[in-house]
Amino acid sequence: MKALCCFLFLSINVFLSLTNIFVVATTRRHLGPIKETGLLTDFNFNIEINARLVFPNIRLKKAYFALQEWKKEILSDPQSMLKNWDGVDVCSYTGVFCAKAPDDPYLMTVAGIDLNNGDIAGQLVPHLGLLTDLSIFHISSNRFCGAIPSSFSDMKILHELDVSNNRFVGPFPDVVLNMPKLKYLDIRYNNFEGELPSQLFDIDLDAIFLNNNRFSSNIPENIGHSNASVIVLANNEFKGCIPIGITQMAALDEVILTNNQLTGCVPEELGMLENTTVLDLSYNKFVGTIPQSFENLKNVEMIDLRHNELTGTVVEAICTLPKLTNFTFSDNYFSELEPKCDKPVKPEIVFDNRKNCLKDKEDQKEKDVCSPVVNRKIDCESFGCSAKSDSDEESKKRKVPKRTPPPPPPKPSPSPPPTPVPEVPKPSPPPPPPPVQSPPPPVHSPPPPVYSPPPPSPTPPPPAPTQPPPPPPAPTHPPPPPPVPAPPPFDDIVLPPDIGNRYASPPPPMFPGGEERSSPYQTRKDLAGTSPRRSGPRRPRHPLLVIPSRSLSSSPSASSKTRRGPRPQPPHPPPRLLLKLHRSPKSAENIINFKLQFIAAFPFVP
Template identity: 55%
Template sequence: MASLHRKQAYHACFLIILFLFFSLPSLYVSISEVEASYLTRRQLLTLKQHDELPNDFKYKLDIADTFPNERLKMAYVALQAWKLAIYSDPQNMTANWVGADVCSYTGVFCAPALDNPNIEVVAGIDLNHGDIAGYLPPELGLLTDLALFHINSNRFCGIIPSSFSKLVLMFEFDVSNNRFVGHFPLVVLEWPSAKYLDLRYNDFEGEIPSTLFTKEFDAIFLNNNRFNSLIPETIGNSTVSVVSFANNEFHGCIPSTIGQMSNLNQILFLGNKLGGCFPPEIGNLVNLTVFDISSNGFTGQLPESLSGLQNLEILDVSNNELRGSISAGLCKLPKLANFTFSFNYFDRQDTTCVASKGSKKVFNDGQNCLANRPVQKDANKCSTVLKKSVECGNCGGGSSSPGVPSTPEDPYDQSPSPRYRSPPPPVVTPPSPSETSVPSPPPVSSPPPPVHSPPPPVHSPPPPVHSPPPPVHSPPPPVHSPPPPVYSPTPTGLLSTTTSLLSTPTDPFSTTTGVFSTSTGPFSTTTGPFSTTAGPFSTTAGPFSTSTNPLSTTTGLLSTPTSLFSASTCLLPSTTSSISTTSDCISSSS
């Protein structure tokens, strides 16, 4: 009996071994295919910062649908890879990213290619205010016709892939109010047509490349990051009309070359560690409307050349160590609406620098050393400081004057996204309307500034440009980048917004030749795709709206948010390693 059982057991084992023997090839093939697919996928998702997509890049499509052209097929590959790199999409903005019709995807906009009007290409992406968590995969470098890339107010983290250098038609690049890390993304310097660059409210760090200001940008927003370099001397070569360095760790002096910035309308240095004396060349900026160097370590006197800034509307030099007198020439500037010089050591001012009853001008002279003025510093403290000699060569900078109990509220400060509290924004006077402009809904503040020329006719439609404010005399080209704010005073001394700026009903892919002009296109709105709602430089409406405010903080003028969009727990290093994901990386900000 036992012998029979043993024979049955041997027979069963033989059958199992025989089955495994014949099944092994198919099992091996199956494992190999899965493994190969996995390795291919991981190769793409683990490209280091300086790696590129391989020239022989291939991707196996998972659908049987056909595509109208090869460019839309590559766009499908890129967008599907991006969808896989998204871990949280609370508004389901990418829910319909299915199938071959990429032009119907939410936030994806197509237009005829400039080099071949007979084919459609993906020319714009707008996922603003999506609260999406994820990262940017290198496959996005396949979107070679992309001209506009707007993803502000999300939770994207990691680095800007080097494959973005292939997006040579990029015109407007807005990744503000996210959690990107690493050094300044050098890929932006490889875009010959780029005009609008918005990196604010991230965790970029390190030095600013001097070549940034040799490119023909119209607007550059670097504020509220962790940049800690000198202001490059090349700033004098810049074509920008608006630039913001605010709330970083820039140090040193303001270069004298600043006086060569002939297009400049607004420049913001507040909340850094700059120092030394004012270069008198600032008086050459005849188109300047907003100048803010508050909360630094500047010393010495205000140069007399400032009285030549005939278009100046807002001047803020508060929270420094300035001294001397405030001249009548400065206070009598014809367009000056708000002059804040509080928390310094000025000991003399002209009577015209004191606002008269019913005046629309706002002068804030508190916490100085002025005789017969309210809320001034202690006389002994003033005497001690004013006895010291001024060293203009000391560009170490620093924080605001010692002993300042609190910082005044930043007139430009407003939260970059609806998730945060924002202080009152500045009043904006809309510029002269162009032929294509329409009234925009109140209230506003301007974020993105104007772009002065449409992109050259290359391979994808150029983005829209807003005409610059009145002081700038360049004609308004058809591009939808929001203009810089033009401020006007309010009787209360607070800068509140009342109107919208430079919104236009034209679609972003329209050009002066009418190649991409449509009356019902995806970017056309009747209320202005760049109409703004609050805070300077912020917009919310429209497919390509820029929503963040450059100088928003949650605790006032001097506090730079260190945790709002901090990427310190997001394990996506900028120099090495693959793109890893953690719960910290994708958790929503509180």
Template identity: 50%
Template sequence: MPSLASLQTTTMKTLPFLLPLLLIVSLIPSSFSRALSDSEFAFIARRQLLHLHQNDDLTDGYESNVKLNFTFENSGIRRAYIAFQAWKSAMYSDPFKTTQNWEGPKVCDYGGVFCAPSLKDPKLTVVAGIDLNHADIAGYLPVELGLLTDLALFHINSNRFCGIIPKSFSKLTLLHELDVSNNRFVGPFPKVVVSIPSLKYLDLRFNNFEGELPSELFQKNLDALFLNNNRFASYIPETLGSSPASVIVVANNKLSGCIPNSIGKMYNTLNEIVFQNNNLAGCLPMEIGMLGNVTVLDIASNNFNGVLAKTFKGLGKIEELDVSNNMLAGFMSDDVCRLPGLKNFTFSYNYFNGEAESCLALKGKDIVIDDIGNCIPDRPKQKSPSECQPVVNRPVECSKSKCGGPKPNPPSTPKPIDDDPYDQSPVNRQRPPLPPPVVKPPVHSPPPPVYSPPPPPPVYSPPPPVLSPPPPIVRSPPPPVPSPPPPLVHSPPPPVPSPPPPTPERKVNLPPTIGFKYSSPPPPMFPGYS
């Protein structure tokens, strides 16, 4: 066995400091580690980032400085040997002995390693894939992995790798699939993955990444993007609509702000999108109705308000639609309930105050519709009137909203009300809003003169001009203090008070069908890397 002193110099510098921390983290039960407080997590993350040197990268000609006694089939296999030996030195626990045979120059025989003819020269054999899924290996990723320049697939999900994704991954120019899900990686979003030119599948879910999502991420030519169950906390970039991905899942993070209007640009490519359990708010953009190829749309457990735009009837292929646990209101229309492909529609725990008869008629006919926890008259398990009244009788005007609504038209071309995608005028409803509490006005307080000419002014007040509005009510006569204002006003309604959070627990788990066709596929046979 040759000496690896030169090979392991870089990794062994950090290993003595890292091992105690890794040992502590590995002993924490998985269920407990998910419940770490923010301060505990921040402490662990800082320790990892401190000892793993975030800025480390491969120097030019790195492998030429490593002295080895073996003879290798080609230079690519030699570089792979250097990378695997450095990686094995960065592992301190391998309970299933997956890497036990990582010895000697025949790297294509190593456990979890797959070789194929080189794309540059089919006569040469190179390492094209790594699959260590579910091996429960503890350790970290050394910079030497950047030597695997022929790699097309890198799957290490369901292990205990921690630290960061090395900058050297930018050298993996042929990498097609990167799956590091269900590990213990930390730090900001690993921007190095944005620089990998051939990447199509990126899976970072179930880690402890944090901070902002880079706008460049959604401009990358990805087909599937899984970011759920991390600690990302930022707005969703406006570049979301530039993504060609068919599946995007950002559930169970700390994202805030609105869904960008640019989402409508994804109508040709998007099949599944999941925003579940974040801190997103505002009105839902009417451009969602342009997503005619979407089969799964999940915005549950956020703080969305307003109504569902009439454009939602454009979701012609939708199968799973979940808008539950928000502050949505208005009338659930026939257009939504009768979407042709709909199999499961959940709009529970909102403030909807009516639903079309079709929504009720479709229940039990190969479709699941859940409407509990709303404000719908004559339906079981609804909110109380005291919970509903502040929201139902003061609707949000999404057409004027800066978040989710369309840009207002110039004053010279007023928008007809029939063209407002958020309009739910009474002619489009089968049930009226909840009536306000009945309060009898005091006898001495006359009703306000809405449609009749104003009463003659007092002698000391000159008559108003014919074309002028009547004097303010407060001047003639003064209303009594206990008299409430009229329930229906023409001025913009005051802000909707935030109701208490929904009764159900906000911690949710994604359905197993979400992204089912991307559930960490087995490594391909690599003929031509296809």
């Protein structure tokens, strides 16, 4: 009996010991990447593979090792996407695509990973840093958790990183700042938090999606340094003012700052974004009036100012913008509406003026609610935003658009030289009499006299009596060579205004696909059903940013119902966020599957 009791006692102790060991091992296994420190800074891995396995080259051998290590960390694969991740032929794995190496056309290497909409649970492993030839990494709409390993910095030619709609946590993944070729960054719909690094806007990105996270800092002042055509910061907890530097982004196509905690007055400088098609400042704490500069937004299609504390008058100069299709200014404190803002000029234009303080309008706020706000005096400088806007750089930027129209007046100013006689002698003090005697020539060609008076100083007296009667002889000055080169500098002066579109974001060759936005803002409520999954309690989200992920299907929910087993391999479309990313589809005759897309992604490979 004693022996039996001792046996049971020892068995229980052993079982409990194994359980504790298992728990500790499992915990370390799952939290390893989160607590990643200097232990893996060199990213040197001991690759232990069965010697019997034969690989075409060392790069595919490393890829096999990395993918097998990643597979070990997968906890759930309901769609069996990783079922065929066995064997040495990694190029046949579901979601893995190979192409010729960028530095050696005779070597095949893993060029892309696409596991979008797989509902896979697990975490990323540092061994993925061995995929140094990776160009695209897409794992949108899964259940990956933890952090992005620092070893991803070894992916020196990675162009697209899409980890959206997962369960990643922690601060902003600084590893993306060390990817020199990165153009597309999508980390939306996660739980990243804390400050946004200012270095993000100093790297050459074309699209930045940070929406639906928990970032809570001020928007960095150097946001204007970015060359991105799309930056989405919506549905976070950003605070403070809108940086005036955002107006330096001539290529910015859409400004989406909805559902944050931004305060202060709406900057007057936003009217400088003449190429912007979408301006969404809704669900913030902006005060004051609508800037008059908004009438310069000639390309804007949608303006959303709802749910702020804006007051004053809605002017018809904004309501009659040429390309405007949707203007939403509901749930504010506007007290006056100009006629053309009451009834749209075109039937396709939609105005939403509900829940304001407009007289004789339906669905407005009560007087006792309106009076305290409407009668309140707003001092925009008290928010501390104007000080930043009065900096030297910003003042220059602010003066540029105002001085662009006046250039024509300086030209007519020299035309009447009889009155401004001292102005003409300034460029050529030695021969002041000649310019006085020949006012007609400057009328027809003001630049030539400015550059040519010194050389023809000895000659103008004789032709002076003959030139005034016939204006044509003015350009015919064979003796002095300076008048001949004078026209080229004049042309150079005219050129700068014509090259303003040079800032348009060029489509990188590695970005296939492309869809034009066809007035989606009129049906934004219909997008509510396609919202990607959110984890954890969150405050209500604005339906504008209910976005399908960058995937092959329209939404994660739809894909999980209709697709089972291995996924097809068409090229990646751009994010269907109601955005125009200036990308056109790759026009290649034999692009059938995703593998050939990566061959086209390397322009220096034949």
